Amino acid sequence: MSGFDLALPGRVMFGPGRAGELAGLLPAMGSRLLLCTGRDPSRHRDLLGGLEPVAVVTAAGEPTVDDLRSATERARAAGADLVVAIGGGSVLDLGKAVAVLLGNGTDPLDHLEIVGRGVPVERPAAPFVAVPTTAGTGAEATANAVFRVPDRGLKVSIRSRHMLPAVALVDPLLTLTCPPPVTASSGLDALTQCLEPYVSPKATPATDAVAAEGLRRGAAALRRAYEHGDDHAAREDMALCSLFGGIALANAKLGAVHGLAGVIGGMVDAPHGMVCAALLAPVVEANVQALRERDPASPALARYAHVARLLTGSPDATVADAVDWLRGTVAALRVRPLSAAGLRPELFAEVAAKAAGSSSMQGNPVPLSEPELTAVLRAAH
Structure with a gap:
């Protein structure tokens, strides 16, 4: 082994209670927040402090390509310039993909493998903060996002280093309520x-x-x-x-x-x-x-x-x-x-x-x- 690359989030913040620092990070990153959450959008809303989202999208399960397109359209219509995802791996995947599409002005099918054109992501994503509430997928540190195509029985991905979050904020206390x-x-x-x-x-x-x-x-x-x-x-x-x-x-x-x-x-x-x-x-x-x-x-x-x-x-x-x-x-x-x-x-x-x-x-x-x-x-x- 003579050399290697190491792709990482822009910043990793780890530790019990560190979710309380989220609100202080956001003003320097953007002013029009898209919030991606799980089934209950109010569950971790207090972590945003006084910043009110311009739009909220949810991922109740593993998101589909249609879910991604719909979320991106809502983000664009609201003029979102910052994406925060608080939830499990599906929520984080939806958030990071929306952030990439916002930053590139593209459609999911431009970049998706197998069902799309597979065009490389050329430009950085909109600022994206990943806050996991489960300990599983590691999506807060990965450079891809996975989506279902139900009518074809497929799972497909968008892959790019531009999908790495600007901030991965990992607070183990957020996982205490996992059943x-x-x-x-x-x-x-x-x-x-x-x-x-x-x-x-x-x-x-x-x-x-x-x-x-x-x-x-x-x-x-x-x-x-x-x-x-x-x-x-x-x-x-x-x-x-x-x-x-x-x-x-x-x-x-x-x-x-x-x-x-x-x-x-x-x-x-x-x-x-x-x-x-x-x-x-x-x-x-x-x-x-x-x-x-x-x-x-x-x-x-x-x-x-x-x-x-x-x-x-x-x-x-x-x-x-x-x-x-x-x-x-x-x-x-x-x-x-x-x-x-x-x-x-x-x-x-x-x-x-x-x-x-x-x-x-x-x-x-x-x-x-x-x-x-x-x-x-x-x-x-």
Whole structure:
């Protein structure tokens, strides 16, 4: 490794209570605020201080391309020059994409992959502040946003470094009210987003540092956060796991878990984190088996062994121990298998074929064939 790039938000503000600093940041960034929130727009309205939004848009679930276009039209009609998103990953994705479209004067289909023209984003986004209220997607530190295309059964993305927030304000106290199922699915997504970049061939010393620390903290804290939602230390560690996972994936890519989950998410209505959790142990097993058979000298095998030690806390842990830990954690957090998400076995071949060519596979440590991916789906079903 002779050199690397590291894409980061313009500023990261982390710590309990730091959401109280949001209002003081905004006057220097803009005066006409678009607020992106979840189902209840009033929930965190007090964080804005006296600044009244010129428009409010909500993301009640994973947003569609039509949701993005509608939100952008509202922002333009209101003359918004600043976007603040307070919520989970879907809310943050909607906010960052609106900010990019405001800054470029473009339409979603200009930049979206697969269903659009895929034109690169040329100009900076409107100032964008990301304030996550879950510890999961790491969207406060990623350079993409994901949208559903329901009539085509797809999830598609806009990708650009211009999508990195001007400010990522991460306050673990905002996650204290997350119910256990959300804590479980989002937390397992965060853990996955540290694990996949760590074993990626695109990993760098910088992504290794954050991914390994995210794995260590997340593994120690996830069950505590799930069982005791008011555990401040556990919530802080999970918020760091999510943030570090976002940084890691933005710079070292993801692997087969997300390659499959992205396809599945376009076909069935299931929480992204739940799908990732169901796939995680089977993908680790499939990758390790493929590496041992086809590339036994791969450094990814040593990385998986290190992952085992980080997850279990044992200096003697093996990859088999890591798989056992993952299965045990998924069971303890009551994550449902893919069968409960409505993914029928007759769809496995289609999912595997689509996933094999997806951009989310770029960080997988070994190419997996469609039969191998189908076997993963059977194991996770």
